[in-house]
Amino acid sequence: MTILNCCVIDDEPLAAQLIGSYVDKTPFMELAGIFQSAQEAIKIILEGKIDVVFLDIQMPQLNGLEFAKIIPPHCRIIFTTAYNGYAVDAFKVNALDYLLKPVSYEDFTMAANRALEWVSLNRQANEKSGTGEYIMVKSEYKLIQIATSDILYIEGLKDYVKIYIDGDRKCIMTLMSMKVLERALPQSRFLRVHRSFIVNTSKIKVIERNRIVFGNNYIPVSDSYKNSFSEFVTSRSLLPAPDNDPE
Numbered sequence: 001m002t003i004l005n006c007c008v009i010d011d012e013p014l015a016a017q018l019i020g021s022y023v024d025k026t027p028f029m030e031l032a033g034i035f036q037s038a039q040e041a042i043k044i045i046l047e048g049k050i051d052v053v054f055l056d057i058q059m060p061q062l063n064g065l066e067f068a069k070i071i072p073p074h075c076r077i078i079f080t081t082a083y084n085g086y087a088v089d090a091f092k093v094n095a096l097d098y099l100l101k102p103v104s105y106e107d108f109t110m111a112a113n114r115a116l117e118w119v120s121l122n123r124q125a126n127e128k129s130g131t132g133e134y135i136m137v138k139s140e141y142k143l144i145q146i147a148t149s150d151i152l153y154i155e156g157l158k159d160y161v162k163i164y165i166d167g168d169r170k171c172i173m174t175l176m177s178m179k180v181l182e183r184a185l186p187q188s189r190f191l192r193v194h195r196s197f198i199v200n201t202s203k204i205k206v207i208e209r210n211r212i213v214f215g216n217n218y219i220p221v222s223d224s225y226k227n228s229f230s231e232f233v234t235s236r237s238l239l240p241a242p243d244n245d246p247e
Contacts, residue, residue: 007044096118
């Protein structure tokens, strides 16, 4: 059986104890700790010992949304909050679910089962690849497994990202920030070239006038990322470094 190591972060002791009791009576979950602040929990999370974090949003010093941005991508977040106005922001930081207080065990169980499904599929993908080169994204209420080697490029659109797959006409759209997705991708093969674009460098065939060409699509290289892209090109080029001045 897949076991999920969980922790609860909430500055309200009664709410935290309630979620902790739910974890304790869920067969496939194990409670690693209850913390009253993100600062208390950061060490155990960054050590990679936690699969799922039940995280309150409204907390002093470092709130849940801010903390979610530094949680490693393998660790999934389920927000627990008394406020319903943060749902979009929650999914932008790749939260798996969003539970409103007071949380019932029925709602908790539904979220827990989603976490179990995601972690189980992700572990299977990692075992198959041997290198962890698969990602799982949520799209249209489904979890989709994507081999990173199949990705052409990624386009950011405010609250969503579009993932373009080599050989597929239809892209995969998911509610996620570019920053979260960038952290999850192998840095050795993916490069941010623009605020709105990440490219798979192994798929680059043509570069024209400081733009990367994928079929009929032209990906611009912005000034902010020009130096890192130029270093990438130069390190693999047998010719003099290209002119990177924008058109």
